[in-house]
């Protein structure tokens with residue numbers, strides 16, 4: 555709970571928070587998450603917070619001299635052993651938070667103030683619910699009362715942070731409305747403010763100012779992995795299609811086949827991050843070469859074979 559007090563102090567101190575405040579936001583938010591998940595896990599059974607539960611003894615536990623499990627192990631054990639229903643999206647956020655914490659010492663901050671604020675708000679939202687649903691019920695009455703007192707102030711402060719985020723999004727609303735067909739959720743701040751296509755410059759997020767300069771393919775891959783949870787290796791291993799393919803219009807490998815834009819949500823559409831075209835009728839080349847074609851279902855005459863395969867098959871000189 556002390557870590558959480560510190561996170562809120564750093565996030566709500568100066569606006570926008572300076573790099574010192576952002577650093578301690580990331581460090582203490584990660585520490586708070588780890589301690590709170592493990593506290594809930596130890597309510598289930600103390601051995602579960604040991605890295606290897608089979609090595610657990612009451613003596614080691616009481617002395618605190620043991621290797622404890624990692625933060626994601628704690629999350630997974632809460633789901634799999636304790637049977638809590640925790641959203642997989644929170645696991646991704648906690649993973650990213652931990653990687654950011656680890657990289658901080660060596661590389662400095664990975665995200666800017668707006669992205670950290672927006673992401674921290676989501677983790678805090680999860681933690682406050684988690685404390686309420688899974689921690690307080692297991693506490694002694696006098697402890698529970700003390701925690702509830704801090705919770706009231708935490709909720710108010712979280713509201714204030716969320717209001718800031720909302721206000722910034724409101725200021726962008728009219729600009730974003732003009733680009734609804736190419737606006738997607740940003741992998742950095744998770745706001746619906748990323749212009750997947752932004753002319754020659756490459757994708758950019760209007761909320762957190764993240765840019766992928768002249769690099770539509772990495773913007774597309776980043777988006778598919780963080781927002782859609784699809785990466786090339788797992789997709790192909792599972793026998794599916796890769797999430798990012800070559801665009802039938804411009805040829806660049808920056809076409810996300812199942813993008814969700816502000817305009818078409820909740821439906822998915824093909825969206826090329828390099829030329830900004832959307833594709834409603836993507837089909838695979840029937841020769842299985844992995845090329846996608848955009849063919850309307852009304853066009854019954856169309857060959858569902860790409861030009862390369864036609865060339866190879868019918869000997870084009």
Ligand SMILES: [Zn+2]
Nearest residue numbers: 740743759762
């Ligand atoms: Zn962003």
Ligand SMILES: [Zn+2]
Nearest residue numbers: 801804826829
């Ligand atoms: Zn394209």
Ligand SMILES: [Zn+2]
Nearest residue numbers: 839843860863
């Ligand atoms: Zn083909």
